[in-house]
Amino acid sequence: MSRFKTQPFPSPTESHHGLVVKNISIHRGSKPEPVVRNVSLSIEPGKVLSLVGPSGSGKTTLMQALAGLLNVSKGSIRIGGKDVTHHSIDRRPTGYVSQDPTLFENMNVWQNVAYGLDDPVMADHKYHDMIDIALAEMNISGIAEEKPSRLSGGQRQRVALARTLIRRPHLLLLDEPLAHVDDSVRKVIRKDILLHIRRLNISAVYVTHDVDEACAMGDALAIIRDGEIVQCARPQEVYEQPKSRFVAHFMGIPNIVDIKVDRTSTPYRVSLGKKFCAFPGNFDGEKSVLCIPSERIRILPSNEGETGTSVIRGHIIDRFYSRSFYAYEVETELGTIVVREVSHGLAKDIGQGVHLEIDYGWVVPYGS
Numbered sequence: 001m002s003r004f005k006t007q008p009f010p011s012p013t014e015s016h017h018g019l020v021v022k023n024i025s026i027h028r029g030s031k032p033e034p035v036v037r038n039v040s041l042s043i044e045p046g047k048v049l050s051l052v053g054p055s056g057s058g059k060t061t062l063m064q065a066l067a068g069l070l071n072v073s074k075g076s077i078r079i080g081g082k083d084v085t086h087h088s089i090d091r092r093p094t095g096y097v098s099q100d101p102t103l104f105e106n107m108n109v110w111q112n113v114a115y116g117l118d119d120p121v122m123a124d125h126k127y128h129d130m131i132d133i134a135l136a137e138m139n140i141s142g143i144a145e146e147k148p149s150r151l152s153g154g155q156r157q158r159v160a161l162a163r164t165l166i167r168r169p170h171l172l173l174l175d176e177p178l179a180h181v182d183d184s185v186r187k188v189i190r191k192d193i194l195l196h197i198r199r200l201n202i203s204a205v206y207v208t209h210d211v212d213e214a215c216a217m218g219d220a221l222a223i224i225r226d227g228e229i230v231q232c233a234r235p236q237e238v239y240e241q242p243k244s245r246f247v248a249h250f251m252g253i254p255n256i257v258d259i260k261v262d263r264t265s266t267p268y269r270v271s272l273g274k275k276f277c278a279f280p281g282n283f284d285g286e287k288s289v290l291c292i293p294s295e296r297i298r299i300l301p302s303n304e305g306e307t308g309t310s311v312i313r314g315h316i317i318d319r320f321y322s323r324s325f326y327a328y329e330v331e332t333e334l335g336t337i338v339v340r341e342v343s344h345g346l347a348k349d350i351g352q353g354v355h356l357e358i359d360y361g362w363v364v365p366y367g368s
Helices: 059-067 107-112 124-137 151-163 184-202 210-218 235-240 247-251
Strands: 018-026 036-043 048-052 074-079 094-098 169-173 203-207 222-226 228-233 255-262 269-272 275-277 285-294 297-301 313-324 325-332 336-343 355-358 362-366
Touching: 018 059, 036 048, 036 074, 036 203, 036 222, 036 228, 048 059, 048 151, 048 210, 059 094, 059 203, 094 151, 107 124, 107 151, 124 151, 151 184, 151 285, 184 203, 184 210, 210 235, 222 235, 222 247, 228 235, 228 247, 247 255, 247 285, 247 362, 255 336, 269 285, 297 336, 313 336, 325 362
Parallel strands: 048 203, 048 222, 094 169, 169 203
Antiparallel strands: 018 036, 018 074, 222 228, 255 269, 255 285, 269 275, 285 362, 297 355, 313 325, 313 355, 325 336
16 A cells, blocks of 8 residues: 555654643634634643533534634644644644544555554554554454444544554544444543553543543543633532532532522521521622532431531432432422432332431522
């Protein structure tokens, strides 16, 4: 097979630098307003930034701009210590894998992976060894002679990843790469992706609609809404300390309760029905909302917890079983509260009176 014109990227001039994005805005078509506005991000080598947000929020637009497929109207993009803001896609040390990988149907798997590596001065034995290693690393050596039409969705993505990683990009862009892959296979491929990102010490951006997957993959988690990053931090911090009602809802926190703040005491206390309790958060005005993860609430029998400051009364109105836990809906004076409890034994009865002890909550401004 003849050689192509692609070759591995040289090592970064400054090994400590990964991706640094400063205040970029991106326009599409003739629209006067930018689709993405004032986005700043940074990712160190060997780390993954998970990017999540509603449909149409600007995830793919941002990824295409990082890859060089779209121009930025302002701001800068640096990869591996070099400014690539105005570089075309072929001049950027990036690798891009989408949810629908483009494979050459007339080539077998070995040839598709080889397309990602071509250095005219590379010795043939090294050239073949590198391709064989790339196939082995993505566990596709056994299908090297197969054509893409005979591959499953997971196998096609492994081929696309091997073809991209063989060039040793400084920045790996993964735009919902496992959207069409079965869940059991997805977890295995995710593990392989993380292994190679760390082994090759490259930066990566991982776009997904699945918040659980975003948390599992990302060293940091960025939430984008209407073209703006509304929060970016460690996944645990975004979940436990959301900046707004929107972030809490997007992260799957079901209990977002209206509260009032008592500013006459230090620290501030918040109202839970007729009781006042101390909770951390971002206080803004007297009225706020309390975000309570469902697993941070404990169900007590109705004869316990009468005097606890963070205990409220209620009765179970519904329940759902999901493998290792039960989810209960409990009607209280604060409204319906969702509680998740590990299923050690029999489920609690619908209609049963209970007390709920709230272990943790995070306050955010009411109007956010």
